Amino acid sequence: MSASESTEPDVAIATPIRIFDTTLRDGEQSPGCSMNAAQKLVMARALDTLGVDVIETGFPASSEADREATRLMARELRRPTLAVLSRCLPGDIETSLRALDGIARPRLHVFVSTSPLHREHKLRMSKQQVLDLAVTSVEHARKYVDDIEFSTEDGTRTEHDFLAEVVGATIAAGATTINVPDTLGYATPDEIRSLFRFLIETVPGARDVVFSAHCHDDLGLAVANSLAAIEGGARQVECTINGIGERAGNCAMEELVMALKVRGAWYGADTAIDTRRLVATSQLLTRLTGMQVQRNKAVVGANAFAHESGIHQHGMLRHRGTYEIMRPEDVGWSDSRMVLGRHSGRAAVSHRLRALGYTLEDADLDRVFAAFKDLCERQRVIEDGDLEALMHGDVAGDGYRLAAMTVSDRGGRASAQVELSDPDGRKVTESALGDGPVDALFGALSAATGLDFALESYQVHSVGLGADARGEANLSVRDGETALQGSGTSRDVIEASALAWLDVANRVRRAQTQAPARALRATS
Structure with a gap:
């Protein structure tokens, strides 16, 4: 047949x-x-x-x-x-x-x-x-x-x-x-x-x-x-x-x-x-x-039509049937997702850059791909904004950085104070009250950055075992029509939560900074 x-x-x-x-x-x-x-x-x-x-x-x-x-x-x-x-x-x-x-x-x-x-x-x-x-x-x-x-x-x-x-x-x-x-x-x-x-x-x-x-x-x-x-x-x-x-x-x-x-x-x-x-x-x-679906759940899990392996991505770019037995649209997903991470190959990065409007010679692609692999050692998932930053030679991690934080919860309204270093190197300090320590923390970060997100999910779990274990926080937020994910890792789960929130904030900042350039390429 x-x-x-x-x-x-x-x-x-x-x-x-x-x-x-x-x-x-x-x-x-x-x-x-x-x-x-x-x-x-x-x-x-x-x-x-x-x-x-x-x-x-x-x-x-x-x-x-x-x-x-x-x-x-x-x-x-x-x-x-x-x-x-x-x-x-x-x-x-x-x-x-x-x-x-x-x-x-x-x-x-x-x-x-x-x-x-x-x-x-x-x-x-x-x-x-x-x-x-x-x-x-x-x-x-x-x-x-x-x-x-x-x-x-x-x-x-x-x-x-x-x-x-x-x-x-x-x-x-x-x-x-x-x-x-x-x-x-x-x-x-x-x-x-x-x-x-x-x-x-x-x-x-x-x-x-x-x-x-x-x-x-x-x-x-x-x-x-x-x-x-x-x-x-x-x-x-x-x-x-x-x-x-x-x-x-x-x-x-x-x-x-x-x-x-x-x-x-x-x-x-x-x-x-x-x-x-x-x-x-x-x-x-x-x-x-409130019961979350595991990411690798068949059909409806977030990873059901996501591909990170370079071998799989290369096959998908040639013919989707190489690694998918059903169309994501047939179950309600908008499309398959090529997740860029440490397992992704040169072909997938090149394909995504072309989708963003960049056409690179081999030498330039080699430079960006090397920077991409370096960033993957510090960041699990690479978003479009990260690729844009690499294209412009920005240092990964530039943006808002956490300098200090204080969070307290005395049984009533929780309070949080954060001190950030903004993208220009200035210190910004803000505080907020909330229904709990995390709510107060996110409120203070929002006040300090001027950014506000609709939080869709927030999860904290342990990474590693015993004395070396760390807490990892993962956020899913919505900024207008755009869904974004962020993650942060620290021995303190509240600090990990702050780092995850700032991870999202920096993605939004890069997207806002690079949008005019992207629009210019689209019209040229």
Whole structure:
């Protein structure tokens, strides 16, 4: 097959896979990720726009917040199915049924544990008691709602014959979707694939319902297991944005969806998700919960389409397919990023300089590249402003420098005083109050430099071990429409924070200084 031929199946014959999003229920159970009703509604709107088939709104019997969130969604969302979770208990089911009132496309999702461990130690019930409870609960719910999903909690650790018996009985009782969760993330892809095939091929009525997979990530296999379940016959996958959820989390929707998209010829399946909105939805969840996405996270991580290695950058400049299997635009990124750093080669630096308007002879490029490599030993990432400074022969690090600082926090309003050396060598001293030492510090630096940024993220972590460990601070800020990053390292984390802030300030200063020259080159 030639490179120009598509390996994707015809969309018309691709098996449709329903996406059941449980970000607002299972995902919210991730420690530190709870959302109030208003925040849940904002997230639900985004999931609706994304094209999610089923949104699990919460666990109504557990809290008033979940009930209120479901009411808000019921008033506004008409396209997707809205599901609520309920234990197989009469009181829970009644509460959940009331929560479903007014929903255009309601689903009641009932569950009970089926594994030996859960039966003995959690439920203290026999097989027959679990079976009877499952059947009576589905029958009860089906009197009021046509769309009933039944889940066998810890299904992958349940005896296959008993699991088949429970599944068959609940199908006969009126369940329309059967979910077999890998609740502890214990199964392997081969086991999941075989289990779904076994149930679908042997249980009476199995081909008349939709089988669903709900996989946790305790062994890092949630996405792989969900894909294996699809191979085994599952036609619904339960997942979350960014893979958030209990313990190690759930199957990450963005990874599952793009695996089906990129490897469509292999799976012959696809979803209705608008993949171009994956990054925006991921970033919305981050803002709502405060849980950051790791930079090397697949699909939506900041480094997912970033290239620093000289070998990789050289390949990308020749043909993006050498080191990318999907287009960044297809998931919501604006473009791939060529990150200039210590691993970058001469070709990448030359390419970036040309993009900035510089065309250099070999000897001049050799000089700039040597200065670039020298700067890389002191600075992790080289931005456009840094290249501009190198082109003009500026000394790396020129700009505002920290001469002294004093920060105090006496339990009330924190205060900070900074003394800077400005780009002309003059001393500048300013102070500020803040809600904490870092807030006060950044306020004082802003007053001293006359620069103000919209802070998007701030992180401090340790670099090194033991007595030699240092603190590194990383900032992400927005200056108008431009996103900037800065970093600083010191044995004192507050000083590292100041250095990171000044790193950004100097980038902005260089950009402002060199903008007229860049504009002149563009018109010449």
